Amino acid sequence: MNYWLFKTEPDTFSLDDLKNNPNSSTFWEGIRNYQARNFLRDEVKVGDQVFIYHSSCKVPAIMGIAVVTAAAAVDPHQFNPESIYYDPKSPADKPRWVGVTVQYLSHFKKPVTLQAIKADPAITDLALKKAGRLSVMPVSASEWQYLVKLGQ
DNA sequence: GCCAACGTTGGC
DNA sequence: GCCAACGTTGGC
Numbered sequence: 815m816n817y818w819l820f821k822t823e824p825d826t827f828s829l830d831d832l833k834n835n836p837n838s839s840t841f842w843e844g845i846r847n848y849q850a851r852n853f854l855r856d857e858v859k860v861g862d863q864v865f866i867y868h869s870s871c872k873v874p875a876i877m878g879i880a881v882v883t884a885a886a887a888v889d890p891h892q893f894n895p896e897s898i899y900y901d902p903k904s905p906a907d908k909p910r911w912v913g914v915t916v917q918y919l920s921h922f923k924k925p926v927t928l929q930a931i932k933a934d935p936a937i938t939d940l941a942l943k944k945a946g947r948l949s950v951m952p953v954s955a956s957e958w959q960y961l962v963k964l965g966q
Numbered sequence: 967g968c969c970a971a972c973g974t975t976g977g978c
Numbered sequence: 979g980c981c982a983a984c985g986t987t988g989g990c
Contacts, residue, residue: 821988847973847987868980871988928989947972968990975984 817953818858819865819876819942820916828963829877839883841914843913844899855886855912857952864916865953865961867942868925873924876961880923880948884915922965936960 820842822828832840845851862882868875889911891899904910931937937960941951953961 823988874989941969945972946970946989949987970989971987973986973989975982976990978980 816857816859817863817864817955817958818853818862819940819951819953820871820880821867821949822869823904824868825871828868829880829918829921832866832880832916832951833921836920839915839916839917841887841889841913843889845889845949846901846911847947847949848900849948853912853950853952854914858882858885858914858950863919863958866957873925874928876922876931876965877925878921878965879919879962880916881919884913886912886914889913889928895966924965926961926964930964932960943948 842854845854860882861938863873864880865876865884866878866880868877888909889899892901892904893906894910895902896898899911901910928942931940932943937957939941939954939957940961941948945951
């Protein structure tokens, strides 16, 4: 099993929204970055666990945990001209963008803030520390365990 | 709201 | 296929 971190803007879609989704499973749509897409398409598997991170907000932080319930599928929004995720250059026969499906697991008791992550010398691998713009990134098993502990 | 970092686009 | 211009992300 692998571990991941997904970014989301809470104004658009928060961990609470994920928790309250009556369908209980949510298609993680709108990833429009190739590096992130490649992780989703090639490596994110059912049963993998995911930190949900809130970005572009007052206190950027890891808020809690979700689990992957379906592997990559074509993101239909890329073909919808009405959608903010519309990509007119995506070929219909070879769709460019995919999404996975996740389900809410839990909220951290204490969100682990970006500030705390940056200040913590024990966290060295996490891409969040360096790659500012990546919206889907792997988390090593050891740092996953460590961050879960910080969130308790 | 500013702006640094960095990914993407497109002319050559 | 280089690289300048442009657009977007996201912390502050």
